């Protein structure tokens with residue numbers, strides 16, 4: 001039987017916590033949740049290549065998330081203002097169609113790198129400073145930045161250690177690494193794992209973005225992400241809870257995942273009534289802010 005060592009701490013006795021067409025592991029030491037990266041890509045490749053409907057659903061889901069992204073970006077930029085002076089330069093990894101760049105560039109000088117050709121072309125047409133390619137493979141390491149930011153991207157990249165050491169190399173001394181990602185301690189995630197144990201895999205599959213063009217490979221929380229960062233010479237300086245959905249986008253987002261009308265209606269009411277309180281305790285999307293350790297401290 002497959003037993004995959006934890007990619008963060010190396011523990012080789014992970015627990016299998018779910019089977020959603022692919023095994024989900026949880027590390028008993030650092031609590032990282034993860035899947036076999038290669039298998040995940042194979043699984044998603046087959047689905048996206050054979051199903052146009054799936055591709056359209058994914059595009060619809062991204063579109064429905066735009067209002068949410070814009071409001072989260074605003075929160076992130078407000079927080080950045082408390083520690084990054086205006087005109088600081090930054091790199092956004094996986095800038096998609098450039099929403100964050102457009103908003104952040106009112107204050108900062110941020111460039112982007114984006115692997116998907118269509119998204120790259122859209123951001124380029126907006127006059128943004130964007131490179132087409134993958135991180136870290138296609139990055140120009142001669143440039144140094146005050147900050148590097150990942151918005152809903154970190155959990156999609158296979159080799160997290162090469163990502164982290166590249167960030168070390170790209171950042172100036174005391175530079176900042178900002179990671180905005182879904183959290184395994186979030187309430188939606190907890191409920192989805194419970195539903196999966198009860199036999200309904202659908203929402204957990206959706207959280208892992210199984211069968212889409214860009215599946216999740218990891219679910220971090222504060223413990224596993226702090227440990228990964230400590231291993232690569234960063235320490236945490238800040239944390240910000242973000243919204244996982246906006247009221248505007250919620251109905252569309254639920255409609256986009258084809259759950260059936262009645263079920264969508266029930267989820268919609270339940271989420272609207274209960275979620276503000278639960279989310280305040282267990283946020284599903286968080287921004288973690290790390291600072292590169294001073295080279296003198298090493």
Ligand SMILES: [Zn+2]
Nearest residue numbers: 006009027030
């Ligand atoms: Zn671990």
